Amino acid sequence: MPAKGKQGMRGARCAAVAAAATLLAALPGAVSAAPLRVLASFLPMYLFTVNVVGDTPGVKVEMMLPPSVGPHDYALTPGDMRKIASADLFVANGLGMEEFLGPPARKANPRLRVVETAASVAPLKEIPGKGHAGHAETNPHSWVSPKNAILQVRAIEQALIAASPGNAARFRENAAAYVRRLRTLDRAYEEASKTFRGRNIVTFHNAFDYLARDYGLTIVGEVETAPGQEPSAGEILALVRTIREKRVPALFAEPQFPTRTAETIAREASIPMRVLDPVDTGSTAPETYEKVMRRNLDVLKEALSGR
Numbered sequence: 001m002p003a004k005g006k007q008g009m010r011g012a013r014c015a016a017v018a019a020a021a022t023l024l025a026a027l028p029g030a031v032s033a034a035p036l037r038v039l040a041s042f043l044p045m046y047l048f049t050v051n052v053v054g055d056t057p058g059v060k061v062e063m064m065l066p067p068s069v070g071p072h073d074y075a076l077t078p079g080d081m082r083k084i085a086s087a088d089l090f091v092a093n094g095l096g097m098e099e100f101l102g103p104p105a106r107k108a109n110p111r112l113r114v115v116e117t118a119a120s121v122a123p124l125k126e127i128p129g130k131g132h133a134g135h136a137e138t139n140p141h142s143w144v145s146p147k148n149a150i151l152q153v154r155a156i157e158q159a160l161i162a163a164s165p166g167n168a169a170r171f172r173e174n175a176a177a178y179v180r181r182l183r184t185l186d187r188a189y190e191e192a193s194k195t196f197r198g199r200n201i202v203t204f205h206n207a208f209d210y211l212a213r214d215y216g217l218t219i220v221g222e223v224e225t226a227p228g229q230e231p232s233a234g235e236i237l238a239l240v241r242t243i244r245e246k247r248v249p250a251l252f253a254e255p256q257f258p259t260r261t262a263e264t265i266a267r268e269a270s271i272p273m274r275v276l277d278p279v280d281t282g283s284t285a286p287e288t289y290e291k292v293m294r295r296n297l298d299v300l301k302e303a304l305s306g307r
């Protein structure tokens with residue numbers, strides 16, 4: 001008898017839930033029944049996506065790479081394959097950064113929509129033999145410039161609207177608010193770039209080429225021309241000579257890589273070593289991109305504006 005009563009209760013509750021769902025579905029802008037599963041490839045794609053999604057109900061955003069792992073030389077794990085298999089939309093940077101998304105990943109989920117967010121970015125050609133080993137001839141580090149970040153956020157907004165038209169109004173509103181903040185960041189870079197006295201810089205690898213292009217800096221050398229590839233003694237000497245000749249005010253290392261070689265070069269050339277963060281790893285808090293890029297701007301101002 002008690003079991004039957006329980007069953008009856010459950011049946012009634014189910015009916016109530018179904019009725020509520022029908023009501024909700026009838027409301028404009030209501031949540032559609034199936035949740036939208038969005039998988040962002042690595043940290044900046046995740047940060048851009050969560051800012052556009054905000055608290056939209058029924059949209060789940062996951063990041064594929066762990067927040068401490070950058071996309072260079074990444075290989076998919078069985079766990080990643082499971083995430084790919086259950087995702088509806090994959091948010092990629094593109095420009096060859098997600099080479100790990102090979103045919104097996106596509107086969108794991110043939111209906112997966114993939115948005116290559118950097119598709120509308122004016123690409124920077126990579127010098128042959130330089131940059132990421134095995135990469136295409138395009139520099140993939142588009143997201144490191146706020147101007148490109150805005151374009152990539154807009155691409156995510158469009159992809160989300162296409163995948164879940166019922167939530168279009170929310171996505172548009174959230175994207176507009178985020179783009180406003182990114183424009184403020186862009187203006188701060190524009191303002192600072194007018195005050196830079198030195199414009200020739202040396203970076204750790206080619207992660208800041210778009211930033212340099214967009215804000216009037218010239219990268220005259222790199223510590224590592226390919227990630228994980230230590231420079232030879234001859235390359236170090238040549239770099240030190242370039243730093244002196246081009247009056248480079250500072251050498252910029254990255255928190256994602258060991259700084260020992262950069263320190264040696266900076267010491268040899270008698271210039272300070274500073275750290276610029278390309279935001280490919282770090283905190284998953286939604287405001288991280290702006291926060292880190294502001295910190296980068298402070299570092300650039302301190303090093304280049306001669307305060």
Ligand SMILES: [Zn+2]
Nearest residue numbers: 072141205207
């Ligand atoms: Zn890189």
